[in-house]
Amino acid sequence: MELVEVITKTGKYRGILLPSGEIFDRGFIILKLENGYNIRIRKSQVKQIKRIKKLPQPKQERGKEIKFEESLPVVSILSTGGTIASRVDYLSGGVHASFELSDILATVPELLKLAQLRSKVVMQVMSEDMHVGLWKRIARAVFEELTKEDVDGVVVTHGTDTMHFTSAILSFVLRNLNKPVVLTGSQRSSDRGSSDAFLNLICSVKAATLDIAEVMVCMHGSSHDDFCYLHRGCRVRKMHTSRRDAFQSINDKPIAKVFSDGKVEFLNTYRRRDESRIKLDLKLEPRVALIYSYPGADPGIIDFFIDRGYKGIVIAGTGLGHVPTSFKKYSFIPKLKRAYEEGVAVCITSQCLFGRTNPYVYRNLRLVSMVGKAIYCEDMLPEVAYCKLIYVLGKTKDLDEVKKLMLTNMAGELKERSEFHDQAGTF
């Protein structure tokens, strides 16, 4: 960084020259003035830039040895990117990824009392950019940590947009899970004092030390900085674009509440740690699509995926699991039939999210399930069905077998009983 004096046609400005990296910065130079403000000066206005002096790089204490209490459980934190692992980047004026354990502990010293932490950066990916290949990398990294004798639990930090996809796929590929795997993230970037990252991390690390052998998502339970919910990884969904408590368990209660002081309140049944040997099953079929049914939807979308060689399609149907069937131009039935004949698995979920699909209530449903041979996925979330189908098609392409597996509960993603709650859209 350099302290400069910029002389323009109308004045002089003294400040630190910041590189301008953003799209809207073209044609401008950006200067941080001594009073802290950044200003933008049109390059065409600049007459001269006088270099005054080079500024020393801010000291960064990297790789500093941190002493943990040895009696504490060991928790590995794997970072995959996203807002939780972001710091202010003056280079671009934006947020950039950084996951330095010493940084985290400086801000969240409470963690020192909860566990001996290890951290590793697996990747730096914003979660909207995830794909099956990256899921595999995350799964391998988690598996590697889980197989370490001294590791008691794993926390995965992740961008929030698709965290529930990652938690779902991990729920299936990590077989015989015997330790907690906790995914967490943040809705407010961790460069700000008000970030939800801090509480989420505290509760996640705590959760990773508990006697729960499940893949979970740990995020704010409310708008308060009081507690987080531990959601079952294959029952959770991001339900708000920006609120801290965006993540909700759907069609199932969260496993537990974890409070900022480490207190835990269990709300549901869960799998405990045991002596089973964990297995990683990464035979996956990435050629699976997730599509939406809507009025006027073009059934040709099914042809498109079949023609592209897809092996499975999950449809988020309307209501109990409908797709258009009555009018010839819009009917999905011929397309579903074609899919079945060509060995492409079609699974039906509901875009209502809350509640269970049903293949028989209406004639149209019967058409879809009996003529179209589509698999009705009970009370499974569309995203979870998508991940599960990727997993199941990795084992078999036999459609009867696929159906059987899709409807067999593997990680808590399915339930036969639908519990009553006061309001439809809550759990």
Added chain:
Amino acid sequence: MGIDYKKLGVKIGLEIHQQLDTHKLFCSCPSILRNDPPDIRIRRRLRAVAGELGEVDIAAKEEEIRRKKFIYEAYSDTTCLVELDEEPPHQVNEEALAIAVEIARMLHMKIFDELCVMRKVVIDGSNVSGFQRTMLVAENGYIECSFGKVRISLLALEEEAARKISEGEEEQVFRLDRLGIPLVEIRTEPDMSTPKEARECAERIGLLLRMTGKVKRGIGTIRQDVNVSVRGKGRVEIKGVQDLRHLEKIIENEILRQLSLDELSQRYSHLLRHKFECKDISHIFTNTKCEMIRKTLNSGGKVLCMKIPDFRGLMKWEIQPNKRLAQEILEYISSFSRIKGFIHRDELPGYGISETEVLRIEEHIKSKENDNFILIFGKEEEAIEALRLAYERLIELIKYGGINEVRGVKEDLTTRFMRKLPGASRMYPETDLPPVKIKREMLTSRLPETPEEKIKKFIKLGLSPELAQQIVRSEKLEWFEELVKEFKGVRGSLIAKLLFNSLENLKKKGLDVSQVRKEDIKQLLRLLSEDKIVFEACELVLEEFLKTGEEISEIIVKRKLTKLSKCEVRKIIRELFAGKNLKELGLQRALNIAMKELRGRAEYPTVEKCVRELFKQ
């Protein structure tokens, strides 16, 4: 008290914060403060995190030492997820931006083409996000004052902080109705050298802001921070002066404080070599009569002591009116610590601490005749921390003379320590918003009249220069201008008289003139311009209106305040003086009698004419 400010090299700069009268800066919520019970209460915490340049700001870190829980109160119908920090900011409010640009132009400032929205780190809880959004709009302007030009260094558009409702030991309560109200910050150079100049400049800027007609008015809608330095030393920033009438006194007090502390720092530099020490002297107080200490010891606390060599008597030195040095130290301690127990040698024996106990303390810490000491009692850990704070503060005061800090105003118009002056790393870019473009229209729109232009215009309307001045400064300026425009048939001076003199008269009679709406005044002016009433009736009607709450038209009928025709006036006067000896009465007395009878129903010239007619006959 004749302080020669110029000789002392006093420099004063102002930071003026003015709320704008529009909806909020980064969302569409209305800018209204409410006192009804809020329906939302959110509990949050804030932490200090590394800033843009990789360093945690000192001021930010200090706040964290005092880390508390924050409760945010809000209303679901007038606050939204943006204030609750649950949704990214919306695009900047264009109306507010236009006002800010207009003010910058009135201050002859250079306006930037595009603005960077910045986050100013504030973790005292008053901003839910942990930062205040602010953008530098313009720089390098000036305002003319009677003593010369005052340079304006910058104008920023920022969001107002949340309103503190209460502060407890564990938690602070803020209300979000105020958070996000657009605020213009105007910073001057330290071009003022006396408190009086500072007040004049603040008033001029305030007046200029009001000329836009788009700024909020009333208590708390404009606040001044004042920077004061003496003899070219570092500055002290005094926060949040709300009433300009106090500005001079506050500055004067602060100058006295800095002068005293400067003297301290010159005379007692030997103390800088003194190391921190902390002696546990609890055992001395096993049988103490000091209630506070006994309570502390009974609950397992300790009494700690620190010697201050060659400092006897100085703790009670009055560094400014009503303020002793000890208080300066205590205020510092209590802004970081909960400790209440603080006693120094200069107030002993006292508080139930006996002469013998004092002697034993002095013996124990090997105190000489001229030495002073500080006692702090409470929970051991807290007491050690507090004693360390006391030491830190004393050394700082001697080293720097109590400058480079932010201070708050107390009721007695002295100031108290709030925090150290923050550094520049308190700001980093708001990553949720792109740069803000200044539109051409904003730079070319017509500017409002300056106060001077308005005064000239009013004098032309027939107002006295004094009244014209008064109107320009008054809250009713906008009413006046609107009414003058609307009622061209009524003389401007009458409108001014009605708005200012008549209402003032009624106020003096103890009536609540705030009940008078613009519409009521308009109704009167309409009647006046239609020649239905006389000017004198207006005040009578308003008085009745305020007393009874009846309709204006009703009052006029009831009280017979309709304007009389000349014939009617003549008739009444004839009847009034029928059979009286006019000569004996004299013209003047007759006129008085007639005016009294006809008050509010006829104008003086008409009455005079009719009376004179009668006399001629």
